[in-house]
Amino acid sequence: MLGCAATGPQAGQRIAGERMTITNDIRTKVVNAFTGFIGNAEAVHALKRELACALSSDPPQLDKVFLLVGSRSTGKTDLSRRITQCLGVPFVSIDGVGIRNREELFDMIDELLESRGLYPKRIEDQAGLPTYEYPPFAVLIDECHLIPPRARESLLTALESDDRSLVLNKREPRRRAIVRGSTFIFATTRPTELDDPFRSRCAEINLRRYTKDEMVSILRVKCPYVPSKLLEDLATTSRLIPRVAIAMADEWRKEKLYGDLNDQDAFVSVAKSRSIVGRNGLTQNDVRLLKLLDRERKPVSEAGIIAGLSDLDRAVVRDDIEQYLIMINFVRVTEKGRELTQTGKRWLDDHKREESEAGQMKLEVR
Numbered sequence: 001m002l003g004c005a006a007t008g009p010q011a012g013q014r015i016a017g018e019r020m021t022i023t024n025d026i027r028t029k030v031v032n033a034f035t036g037f038i039g040n041a042e043a044v045h046a047l048k049r050e051l052a053c054a055l056s057s058d059p060p061q062l063d064k065v066f067l068l069v070g071s072r073s074t075g076k077t078d079l080s081r082r083i084t085q086c087l088g089v090p091f092v093s094i095d096g097v098g099i100r101n102r103e104e105l106f107d108m109i110d111e112l113l114e115s116r117g118l119y120p121k122r123i124e125d126q127a128g129l130p131t132y133e134y135p136p137f138a139v140l141i142d143e144c145h146l147i148p149p150r151a152r153e154s155l156l157t158a159l160e161s162d163d164r165s166l167v168l169n170k171r172e173p174r175r176r177a178i179v180r181g182s183t184f185i186f187a188t189t190r191p192t193e194l195d196d197p198f199r200s201r202c203a204e205i206n207l208r209r210y211t212k213d214e215m216v217s218i219l220r221v222k223c224p225y226v227p228s229k230l231l232e233d234l235a236t237t238s239r240l241i242p243r244v245a246i247a248m249a250d251e252w253r254k255e256k257l258y259g260d261l262n263d264q265d266a267f268v269s270v271a272k273s274r275s276i277v278g279r280n281g282l283t284q285n286d287v288r289l290l291k292l293l294d295r296e297r298k299p300v301s302e303a304g305i306i307a308g309l310s311d312l313d314r315a316v317v318r319d320d321i322e323q324y325l326i327m328i329n330f331v332r333v334t335e336k337g338r339e340l341t342q343t344g345k346r347w348l349d350d351h352k353r354e355e356s357e358a359g360q361m362k363l364e365v366r
Helices: 024-033 041-056 076-087 102-115 149-153 196-200 212-222 228-237 242-259 263-273 284-296 302-308 314-327 342-358
Strands: 012-014 021-023 066-069 091-095 121-126 129-133 138-142 165-168 175-178 183-188 203-206 331-334 337-340
Touching (some): 024 041, 041 076, 076 091, 076 183, 102 138, 102 165, 149 196, 212 228, 212 242, 242 263, 284 342, 337 342
Parallel strands (some): 091 138
Antiparallel strands (some): 165 175
């Protein structure tokens, strides 16, 4: 469970056991920070609550380290930006694969602060080390499971609420950094690859994939030029991924103009250009995996699937293709490996029959 809760219509509400009051101005600021964000209402509510408490503390600071857990394109970066805008601190987003040690991380943080004319302040030495207090900042580290384990371990003291410091050994001179007013946000698609000491220092926020209705709402806002009859098809053929749906909508508009096509033909053309073979967003690469499982007629290990699709990047196979097929119940994971479900088998049989009869799958708009 995340920290304090703030509800009710009062102008100021005191938090039980704390000398803290959440004013209407703070509530309004927090609500405005998330205006227009669609989906994951439960996660957004938890973040609003924590931010309201943070802004009401003295001094204002967020005492949580967030770990955003969810598949790709569930709003992790957008949520992080909204958190930091609400707090009013400099923000930098870093991919976990680019962090080999804590010194490299703080090189990026220092560069961010210097670009804003901000610098760590020298304070009284601690444990015989030159000590610097950092101005407030926020950092999102995406795919944090890709940070080397030793590098993650070296950050633990900076994540402890009663410590918030670490030693930078590779700086000249060796020094201690104090980061009490700073906000660390981690994001991962693979939480089980994180060790317990790291996870235990984070407040986990679970993010689910967008629903079809949420995707339609996003498209109505982001792509108002798309006719209503196409919105659901764009939502589903994009696999319910906003950036893909928005890109497809832009391609549809250009295809319609360039080819002088009607709405349906332009949509079919865009879908074919992306190797999409069905309204559920399946592509030729998804079909390859389904056919591999169908040929084997027995569970196949993850390693076996990656080997069978060796021309594709293993991360694409594992995180995009396989996970989507599992999500739509075409593939299931058993103790012995991956296998087709009855739903996946029926779809594949229909697809192969249509391929045989027509030479290719015809994609139609409802």
